[in-house]
Amino acid sequence: MVCIYCKNSTKISNSRHLARKNGTWRRRNCQICNVTFSTIETPDYSTIWSLARNNSKRLEPFNRTKLYISIYESLKHRPRALEEADELTNTILIRLSNIVIDGLVFVDDLRNCVFNTLSNFDNTSLVYYKAYFDKD
Numbered sequence: 001m002v003c004i005y006c007k008n009s010t011k012i013s014n015s016r017h018l019a020r021k022n023g024t025w026r027r028r029n030c031q032i033c034n035v036t037f038s039t040i041e042t043p044d045y046s047t048i049w050s051l052a053r054n055n056s057k058r059l060e061p062f063n064r065t066k067l068y069i070s071i072y073e074s075l076k077h078r079p080r081a082l083e084e085a086d087e088l089t090n091t092i093l094i095r096l097s098n099i100v101i102d103g104l105v106f107v108d109d110l111r112n113c114v115f116n117t118l119s120n121f122d123n124t125s126l127v128y129y130k131a132y133f134d135k136d
């Protein structure tokens with residue numbers, strides 16, 4: 001990765017596995033302007049998972065952003081909705097990764113995973129999710 005300021009190459013000075021994100025945190029240094037910044041590498045689920053809907057034979061790339069937005073919208077009544085939605089989305093992705101077979105995410109499995117995760121977290125958010133996003 002290049003430096004975010006001068007665009008020269010960077011060196012990794014530290015890195016750590018992030019279990020809750022299934023990702024890798026890296027500390028990077030630019031040898032030219034001496035700036036230090038962090039990056040987080042996570043899977044691009046759109047390239048490894050496909051969403052299988054009940055009413056369609058067509059598969060669509062799994063979209064983490066769509067999942068995140070639906071969780072965020074369901075948590076908007078909470079003061080830390082942005083951060084909590086990110087954490088819950090990561091939790092759902094890790095739970096899904098335990099049941100996905102051959103890269104196929106069945107919409108009923110996704111729905112159950114979201115329901116279980118939200119009901120354990122905040123029942124009001126589950127009500128909002130069911131009202132606005134439980135369609136298919």
Ligand SMILES: [Zn+2]
Pocket residue numbers: 003004005006007008030031032033034035
């Ligand atoms: Zn630089």
